[in-house]
Amino acid sequence: MPRSASALLLVLLVLFAWAGPLLRRTDPDALDLRHTVAPRSAAHPLGTDESGRDVLARLMAGGRVSLTVGIVATFVALLLGTLVGAVAGWRGGWVESLLMRGTDAAMAVPPLFVALAVLSIYGSRLWLVVGVIGATSWTGVGRLVRAEVLALREAEFVLAARALGRGGAGIVLRHLLPQLVPTLTVAASVGVAWAILTESALSFLGLGVQPPRASWGNMLTGAQASLYTAPRLAVWPGVMILLTTLACNGLGEALRRRHTR
Amino acid sequence: MAHLRFLLRRAVQGLAVIWIVTTITFALIHLAPGGPSILADPKLSPVERRAAEERLGLDRPLAVQYLVWQRNLLRGDLGRSYLYQTPAGRTALARVPNTALLAGLALLLSLAVAVPAGIYAGRRPGSAADRLLGLGSFAALSVPTFWFGIVLIILFAALWHLLPAGGTSTPGLEGSPADRVRHLLLPVLVLAVPVAAEFARYVRSGVATAAHAPHVAAARARGLDERLILRRHVLRNALLPLVTIVGLQAPLLAGGAAITETVFSWPGMGRLGVEAALGRDYPVVMAITLGVAAAVVAINLVLDVVYYLVDPRVRIG
Numbered sequence: 001m002p003r004s005a006s007a008l009l010l011v012l013l014v015l016f017a018w019a020g021p022l023l024r025r026t027d028p029d030a031l032d033l034r035h036t037v038a039p040r041s042a043a044h045p046l047g048t049d050e051s052g053r054d055v056l057a058r059l060m061a062g063g064r065v066s067l068t069v070g071i072v073a074t075f076v077a078l079l080l081g082t083l084v085g086a087v088a089g090w091r092g093g094w095v096e097s098l099l100m101r102g103t104d105a106a107m108a109v110p111p112l113f114v115a116l117a118v119l120s121i122y123g124s125r126l127w128l129v130v131g132v133i134g135a136t137s138w139t140g141v142g143r144l145v146r147a148e149v150l151a152l153r154e155a156e157f158v159l160a161a162r163a164l165g166r167g168g169a170g171i172v173l174r175h176l177l178p179q180l181v182p183t184l185t186v187a188a189s190v191g192v193a194w195a196i197l198t199e200s201a202l203s204f205l206g207l208g209v210q211p212p213r214a215s216w217g218n219m220l221t222g223a224q225a226s227l228y229t230a231p232r233l234a235v236w237p238g239v240m241i242l243l244t245t246l247a248c249n250g251l252g253e254a255l256r257r258r259h260t261r
Numbered sequence: 262m263a264h265l266r267f268l269l270r271r272a273v274q275g276l277a278v279i280w281i282v283t284t285i286t287f288a289l290i291h292l293a294p295g296g297p298s299i300l301a302d303p304k305l306s307p308v309e310r311r312a313a314e315e316r317l318g319l320d321r322p323l324a325v326q327y328l329v330w331q332r333n334l335l336r337g338d339l340g341r342s343y344l345y346q347t348p349a350g351r352t353a354l355a356r357v358p359n360t361a362l363l364a365g366l367a368l369l370l371s372l373a374v375a376v377p378a379g380i381y382a383g384r385r386p387g388s389a390a391d392r393l394l395g396l397g398s399f400a401a402l403s404v405p406t407f408w409f410g411i412v413l414i415i416l417f418a419a420l421w422h423l424l425p426a427g428g429t430s431t432p433g434l435e436g437s438p439a440d441r442v443r444h445l446l447l448p449v450l451v452l453a454v455p456v457a458a459e460f461a462r463y464v465r466s467g468v469a470t471a472a473h474a475p476h477v478a479a480a481r482a483r484g485l486d487e488r489l490i491l492r493r494h495v496l497r498n499a500l501l502p503l504v505t506i507v508g509l510q511a512p513l514l515a516g517g518a519a520i521t522e523t524v525f526s527w528p529g530m531g532r533l534g535v536e537a538a539l540g541r542d543y544p545v546v547m548a549i550t551l552g553v554a555a556a557v558v559a560i561n562l563v564l565d566v567v568y569y570l571v572d573p574r575v576r577i578g
Contacts, residue, residue, distance in 0.1 A: 112515075113519070121543065
């Protein structure tokens with residue numbers, strides 16, 4: 001997908017989730033047990049769900065939760081990955097071996113199972129859901145950053161900074177990190193897609209975002225009960241997730257192509 | 262000799278990974294606020310709670326508990342399931358065949374589709390077929406697995422009544438192979454799609470890159486047959502990374518199995534894991550986490566051997 005189309009789609013999704021409720025003030029959590037699984041009407045443009053809640057309002061509220069979780073979790077992953085990768089690449093030696101073998105070990109464990117185990121033991125609090133997704137998806141970033149730092153370590157501008165008496169941390173922060181920005185932006189946009197897919201899967205399984213708070217994933221859990229009678233309930237949240245991941249992956253792909261050319 | 266040492270070192274590293282995973286899992290359970298859920302039962306009196314703590318060994322120092330736990334682990338004792346009152350290890354193991362069938366078929370299907378498609382597209386970079394594959398794999402990697410499953414259930418089960426919505430067999434038709442296949446079709450497809458997309462991308466770029474390599478140009482200059490060039494000079498190089506990619510996909514396949522099994526009510530290890538997590542059945546959660554980590558390590562070890570067999574550089578270097 002071209003860059004502009006992906007970016008536009010992302011902007012529209014953000015507007016839908018955050019500006020939508022300003023135009024349409026319907027409470028996403030208001031129950032109406034006399035009108036459950038209602039078809040579309042003037043009051044409910046996309047109908048109501050199994051508890052009589054307005055589907056459109058819940059899509060907006062769920063979008064705010066899903067997008068926020070996706071973005072914050074990606075930020076956590078980038079932070080962890082950059083830290084591990086930069087330290088390993090810069091320090092080298094046994095520090096590098098230790099960190100990279102740790103990264104290998106972390107890659108060998110299925111992220112979803114770690115998330116299931118942690119959330120089942122500590123409970124599905126929102127910040128923990130975010131933290132677990134971030135903490136299980138930093139390994140790719142860690143490897144990328146290490147490889148780049150390793151390549152840049154011997155560059156002449158680094159030597160110059162060293163000659164000026166700057167310390168290791170200063171060089172990494174002031175001189176190497178800016179060089180990593182293109183790599184990190186690609187990793188970020190693909191990462192958001194991955195984080196949103198993981199969040200929606202966890203919420204769908206009942207261990208992510210907890211009802212009554214809406215997320216695109218847990219809306220699908222509720223919809224599963226009425227697949228035969230009201231399949232549309234299962235279609236809308238999935239379409240929202242798909243549009244978001246398409247836009248994020250599309251943006252990442254376009255940035256990567258521009259970066260490598 | 263050198264290669265034997267290499268494989269031995271990988272095996273030791275694998276064991277180290279499993280040991281780290283078990284240690285972290287142990288820490289996770291025992292640092293949890295309120296202790297294991299068995300003690301959180303509000304019906305327990307303080308005396309009963311203390312008795313239960315003593316019975317489970319929770320009154321002993323953490324280091325001692327850890328050693329006991331490791332010893333039991335070496336004996337294959339992973340504790341008793343809180344939900345089913347059965348040995349947790351055996352309960353998890355009983356579900357393995359169902360998951361292995363699902364994941365194995367999905368892996369085979371994705372390889373069978375992705376390798377030819379990737380080769381075809383990689384030999385014609387920029388063609389309509391190449392762009393179609395690029396778009397298809399891009400979409401496949403963006404679709405949420407469980408939602409794709411739900412959509413297939415809506416279409417094939419709810420609307421068209423062609424295939425069953427879940428389970429392993431129709432009551433009354435348990436032995437029928439046709440019935441079994443009908444139940445396998447949708448979950449295998451759902452599990453295979455993202456994996457196939459990932460594989461196809463690697464095969465395609467591997468073939469496209471290898472086709473421009475100097476040794477391929479040299480082979481062409483020698484007047485070799487195009488098919489021979491493809492088989493001997495392009496594919497050998499292009500398909501090698503696939504061995505690594507299969508290993509990297511294994512953990513994701515395990516996660517995908519958990520979701521797919523839940524969507525299609527497939528009685529496998531993944532669904533057991535989800536149910537155990539929801540029911541806070543820690544021994545089963547731990548048994549499955551451990552089992553999956555061990556399986557992934559084992560798969561990677563097997564792939565190391567495969568690498569050794571197919572890549573002469575590993576043998577010499």
